[in-house]
Amino acid sequence: MRDVLLCPEGLAKSGYIGFQSTHIFSRHPSYSDLSSKISLFFLSIHFIYKIFTTFTTKMSTASTIATDAAVVPLTDLAQSYDTILILDFGSQYSHLITRRCRELNVYCEMLPCTFKVSQLKWRPKGIILSGSPYSVYEADSPRVDPEVFELGVPVFGICYGLQEISRSFGGKVIACDHKEYGSAMLDVCKAENIEGGKNVLFDGLGAQVQVWMSHGDRLDSLPDNFQILATTSSAPYAAIAHKSKPIYGVQFHPEVTHSTNGKQIIEKFVIGVCQCKPDWTMATFIDKEIARIRSVVGPDDQVIGAVSGGVDSSVAAKLMNEAIGHRFHAIMVDNGLLRMDEAQQVQQMLKVDLGVNLTVVDASQTFLDVLKDVEDPETKRKLIGNTFIHVFEAEAARIEAQQARQATKTHEGTIKFLLQGTLYPDVIESISFKGPSATIKTHHNVGGLLDNMKLKLIEPLRELFKDEVRALGKLLHIPSNLTNRHPFPGPGLAIRILGPVNKAQLDIARKADQIFLQEIRKESGLYEQISQAFAVLLPVRAVGVQGDKRTYEQVIVLRAVKTEDFMTADWFDFPPHVLRAASSRITNEVAGVNRVTYDISSKPPGTVEWL
Secondary structure: EEEEEEEEOOOOOOEEOOOOOEEEOOOOOOOOOOOOOOOOOOOOOOOOOOOOOOOOOOOOOOEEOOOOOOOEEEOOOOHHEEEEEEEOOOOOHHHHHHHHHHOOOOOEEEEOOOOOHHHOOOOOOOOEOOOOOOOOOOOOOOOOOHHHHHOOOOEEEEEEHHHHHHHOOOEEEEEEEEEEEEEEEEEOOOHHOHHHHHHOOOOOOEEEEEEEEEEEEEEEEEEOOOOEEEEEEOOOEEEEEEEOOOEEEEOOOOOOOOOOOOOHHHHHHHHHHHOOOOOOOOHHHHHHHHHHHHHHOOOEEEEEEEEOOOOHHHHHHHHHHHHHHHHHEEEEEEEEOOOOOOOHHHHHHHHHHOOOOOOOOOOOHHHHHOOOOOHHHHHHOOOHHHHHHHHHHHHHHHHHHHHHHHHHOOOOOEEEEEEEOHHHHHHHHHHHHOOOOOOOOOOOOOHHHHHHOEEEEEOOOOOEEEOHHHHHHOOOOOOOHOOOOOOOOOHHHHEEEEOOOHHHHHHHHHHHHHHHHHHHHOOOOHHHHHEEEEEEEEEEEEEEOOOOOEEEEEEEEEEEEEEEOOOEEOOOOHHHHHHHHHHHHHHOOOOOOOEHHHHHHEEEOOOOOOO
C-alpha cells in the first residue's frame, strides 16, 4: 500500500543493505529536501551528518573486509544469533523495524525486497516485509520472492507488506477514496472468533489498540485461507493471518512510536511466533567481535585507521586496540576546522587515558590554504575530503615505512588493513531497493584510500546502531564524556561557516560554539537530553548597539535538536535563561558578533546542519 510520506517524530527514511561487493555506497539519506530562502536567519538545505568515519566504501556480504580482488567475511552474526530478516520495499520507516527488533535484544538484518531467498547464506527465524511508497497493483511495483512463503518460517507484512502478502495469495488491493494517515483505533477480534482460538499478535493488549496509519491503498478482498485479526472504522482488514501457516499482516505501522503498543506487537511476532532468543547484547557481541578481528588480522599483520574523537571512530579504535594492541595505528588529522582544543582533548582521551597508539598530524595550514576564498559548500566538502586523503596517505606511508623497517627486526607483519567506523544506519541509508540513492551531498570520506593504499577494509561496527555503539563504548571503559559526545561533521566548522573560511571566521565560530556548549553543560543533565548542539556563523551583517555606539557586525545562529536517529529531528525547547546567557556571552565575548538567533526549524523541512 502506498505510504503517505508523513514524518512525525521518530519516523525515518531507510534504504537497505546491499550484498554485492561491486556496489559503491555513500551515506546520504535519500530525502529530497528543498532549499529555500525564508529569512535572514533561517535556511533549509540538504543534510550533513557524520564525522571522519563517514566514508565511501564497497558493500559486501554482512560485515566484511573488502579488497579489489576478494571479499573476506569479517562477521557471521546472522549465523551466531537467532536472526530476523527484514525485506525493505522502500518505506521511509523501514529502518525503524530494525531498531525495534534490536531493542528486543533480537539480531536482525535488512535486505532489499529484490533479494532472492536462494542467495541467503543463513536461515532466518522469521521474515518481515516493510511498507512502501508504491502500490501493489502498479506494473513496476516491487515484488517479494515467492520462495519467501515456501521457506517454512513465519512472515509478517507491514502496510505494503500486508498487501503484497494478499496479492501473492490472490487477494485484491485497491486505492482508498481518501488517503489515511495519523492515529486510528484498532478493534481487536476476540480469540474465540479466530481459528486456532488465539489472536497471537494482540493477545493481552485489550479490545482496542491505538495505531498509526499511513497509506493510500487498502485490501478490498481477503485471500483464501486468511482470517481477520483486527479492524478499524475505515480498514476492515487492518490485521490478517493465514489460517494454517504462520503468515501475518497489519495495515498500520507498529514500528513507529505513535502506535502505542507497536513494539509489543513486534515482540509477539519476533519472540512469540518466531521463538527468537533475546540474546543480542553488546556484552555477547564484544567477545565474539574481538575474536573475529584477531582471526581475520592474524597474529602479525597491522591495521591503520583515521580517528576524529567522535563516538564511532573512538569506539572502533578502542575495540581494535583491545583485539591487537600496538599493531593498530590510529591517525588523527587536525585540519584546523575542529572545535576549541579538540585535538588536544582527543589525544588525552585516546592516547593517554585509553592507551590507543595514536599519532596527531597538524595539517591546519594546509587545509586553510586549500579553502581560501571558497564559498560553495559542495566545493568545500570535496576539497576537505581530497586534502584529508592526501594528508592521511602521507602519514600512513611514513608509519608503514617505519613498520616495514621494524618488521625485519621483530618479524612482525606490515600494515594490511584500514579500519573504518561504519555503522548500520550508514549502510541502510546508502541505497534504495532499486539502486543507488541520488547523491544529496559529497561527504568527507576516505574511499580513495582503499584503491590508492591497496589496503583491506575492516568494519567491526558495521552491524551496530549508535545507541549500541555507545553501550559498547561503556563496556570498553571509554569515559562517558567521549561516548556521549554530540556528533561533529567531518568537514568540521567549514560547513558551519556560511561563506569563505579563514582564521578570523574560524575563531568566531569556534568561540561561539564553545560558549553555547558551556552554557548547556552548566545545567545538570541538559547536554545529555540534546542530540546535537552547535553554532552557525552567517555571511551577513546586522546593525547593533555595543559600547554606546552603532555596530555593523556578524550574526550567529544557535542550533540544538533532539532526535532518535538524525533522520527526523525536533528543535530543542531550551529553558529561556540558557539561551539568554549564551546570547549575552557571545555578543560580549566574541569580537565581531552583535546578534544571536535560535533556529526553531524541525527536520523535515529543515536539516540538522545548515550545509
